[in-house]
Amino acid sequence: MTKLSTYLLFGLLPNLISCATPQAPAEQGHWIKGDMHIHTALSADAKSSLSQVLSAGFEQFDLDYMAISNHLRNNSRDNFGRENIHLLFSDAIATYELPELQGMQKNFANKLIISSFEWDAPTHEHMNIGKLSFGDDFEQTLEFTRYFEYRFGAKNTLHDFPAEVIEAFEKQGVPRQNRTHQDAISALSWLQQHHRDSSYATLNHPTRYATSYKISDIREFNDAAPDVLFLVEGMVGNQFNGERGDYSSASRSGLLGGTDPFVAELGGNWDALLGEGRHLWTIANSDHHFKISLPYSSGYFPGEYAKTYVWLPENSQQPLQKKAWLQALKSGNSFSVFGDLINALDFHISSKTNKATMGQSLTIQPQQRIEITIRFKQPGHNNQETQVGNGRYEGTVPKLHHIDLIAGDLGEKAQPETPAYNQPYNPTTKVIHSFTAEEWQLDSEGYYVMHFTMTATRAQYFRLRGTNLDYNEKGLTIDGEPQPSAVIKLDNTGGRAYYQRINERNYKDLWFYSNPIFTRLE
Numbered sequence: 020m021t022k023l024s025t026y027l028l029f030g031l032l033p034n035l036i037s038c039a040t041p042q043a044p045a046e047q048g049h050w051i052k053g054d055m056h057i058h059t060a061l062s063a064d065a066k067s068s069l070s071q072v073l074s075a076g077f078e079q080f081d082l083d084y085m086a087i088s089n090h091l092r093n094n095s096r097d098n099f100g101r102e103n104i105h106l107l108f109s110d111a112i113a114t115y116e117l118p119e120l121q122g123m124q125k126n127f128a129n130k131l132i133i134s135s136f137e138w139d140a141p142t143h144e145h146m147n148i149g150k151l152s153f154g155d156d157f158e159q160t161l162e163f164t165r166y167f168e169y170r171f172g173a174k175n176t177l178h179d180f181p182a183e184v185i186e187a188f189e190k191q192g193v194p195r196q197n198r199t200h201q202d203a204i205s206a207l208s209w210l211q212q213h214h215r216d217s218s219y220a221t222l223n224h225p226t227r228y229a230t231s232y233k234i235s236d237i238r239e240f241n242d243a244a245p246d247v248l249f250l251v252e253g254m255v256g257n258q259f260n261g262e263r264g265d266y267s268s269a270s271r272s273g274l275l276g277g278t279d280p281f282v283a284e285l286g287g288n289w290d291a292l293l294g295e296g297r298h299l300w301t302i303a304n305s306d307h308h309f310k311i312s313l314p315y316s317s318g319y320f321p322g323e324y325a326k327t328y329v330w331l332p333e334n335s336q337q338p339l340q341k342k343a344w345l346q347a348l349k350s351g352n353s354f355s356v357f358g359d360l361i362n363a364l365d366f367h368i369s370s371k372t373n374k375a376t377m378g379q380s381l382t383i384q385p386q387q388r389i390e391i392t393i394r395f396k397q398p399g400h401n402n403q404e405t406q407v408g409n410g411r412y413e414g415t416v417p418k419l420h421h422i423d424l425i426a427g428d429l430g431e432k433a434q435p436e437t438p439a440y441n442q443p444y445n446p447t448t449k450v451i452h453s454f455t456a457e458e459w460q461l462d463s464e465g466y467y468v469m470h471f472t473m474t475a476t477r478a479q480y481f482r483l484r485g486t487n488l489d490y491n492e493k494g495l496t497i498d499g500e501p502q503p504s505a506v507i508k509l510d511n512t513g514g515r516a517y518y519q520r521i522n523e524r525n526y527k528d529l530w531f532y533s534n535p536i537f538t539r540l541e
Contacts, residue, residue: 047333053084056304060100066309080322092174211244253282256306276501286448303355351378359401
């Protein structure tokens with residue numbers, strides 16, 4: 020079915036003319052941008068030092084927040100990656116990461132630095148776990164990490180812990196829960212019970228391995244900790260890899276336009292969960308370990324290629340505070356992007372009396388007219404190096420080709436032990452309109468603006484995706500749908516040419532994804 024016939028089927032084509040819906044005053048605030056999945060040499064598989072990643076992210080690429088997320092394992096190293104050091108993660112951050120973060124925070128007074136970790140969830144894939152310490156008290160972070168590592172860490176043994184630590188935890192009645200799927204549920208439940216207002220968990224690269232999750236697992240996780248597990252890394256890191264994202268043949272289907280199929284597949288896993296009204300927001304990260312370590316390559320530097328933009332209300336304190344950042348992140352008013360395709364997005368739905376933006380719900384009457392407004396900005400250039408390794412991030416001018424407005428039906432939350440709990444798809448999800456440059460206009464604030472009006476006949480959710488690609492570009496899109504990313508193989512042309520091909524592949528294939536808006540009928 021063509022896009023035109025889809026619009027006709029849903030009766031939407033005549034509704035492109037804007038209705039004169041009174042607009043509520045625009046919410047005051049600003050976008051902050053950052054990266055929540057960054058490794059340093061503390062991780063055994065990483066090379067970059069803490070000072071390198073902070074300088075790159077904050078000084079070179081102007082991020083506002085960064086979360087350091089080294090592996091929660093028993094093979095941690097110092098900040099310089101010396102191979103003969105094998106430490107429990109909590110010991111490594113106590114000795115190296117946290118003291119250096121405290122010192123370096125003074126150099127980045129208006130920036131936010133989070134010390135988190137990447138957890139090998141028992142029987143599953145990686146999750147980033149962050150527990151915010153408020154003020155300068157890193158002892159909170161250390162105490163939390165030591166407890167979580169002992170109880171839920173899947174990449175250590177009891178023999179790794181000093182006898183006095185084991186004795187202390189045993190006296191407190193703290194069990195070891197680090198082997199089964201139920202142990203993973205227990206960890207998230209514990210976070211929900213004890214740290215619901217100060218922690219988060221992120222599903223990292225969810226289909227990098229085809230057997231990591233069933234959709235029912237994700238529902239269980241979200242049911243156990245709805246205030247903690249609210250993020251999925253859809254726009255994954257490790258993009259500077261010949262196998263984009265490090266998604267090999269072991270993955271479910273590679274990446275689609277550089278994005279995990281969990282999010283990128285129209286009507287797929289993410290849409291199945293959004294169709295239940297679950298608050299699960301997509302983000303973009305670098306998963307930086309190193310960019311180039313001859314002959315290998317891995318991920319861009321933080322902020323170089325992938326960014327997550329989060330809307331921070333104007334009444335938030337300055338400099339950026341951890342609590343305000345976490346609240347903004349939980350709100351869902353955010354979008355993720357590759358290659359600086361856009362750098363601002365105002366996406367909202369209005370009725371005659373109210374308005375909702377990303378992450379929010381709008382309650383309306385049946386048969387009521389609603390107006391969907393999309394406004395975006397584009398930067399003057401992105402960070403594409405003229406030649407990989409020369410440090411000249413002069414970039415190209417990103418050009419958005421089209422924005423897809425996607426809608427799906429909104430129903431009840433699936434319940435355990437029902438067929439719906441195992442349903443991985445949402446067959447109601449459709450692209451209901453695709454906007455091209457002919458349909459957007461530049462306003463006085465520098466935003467490109469477009470509108471779409473329709474009659475609300477049922478509860479739905481709406482989300483956006485945009486790309487620099489035409490609807491049918493060989494090897495990249497078919498009828499507007501992203502295709503598996505090409506594998507770049509190292510050949511006899513040499514390393515630099517190989518890295519250049521990787522970079523060109525990635526900057527040719529740019530996307531952004533918004534988070535959803537829900538509409539509910541009274």
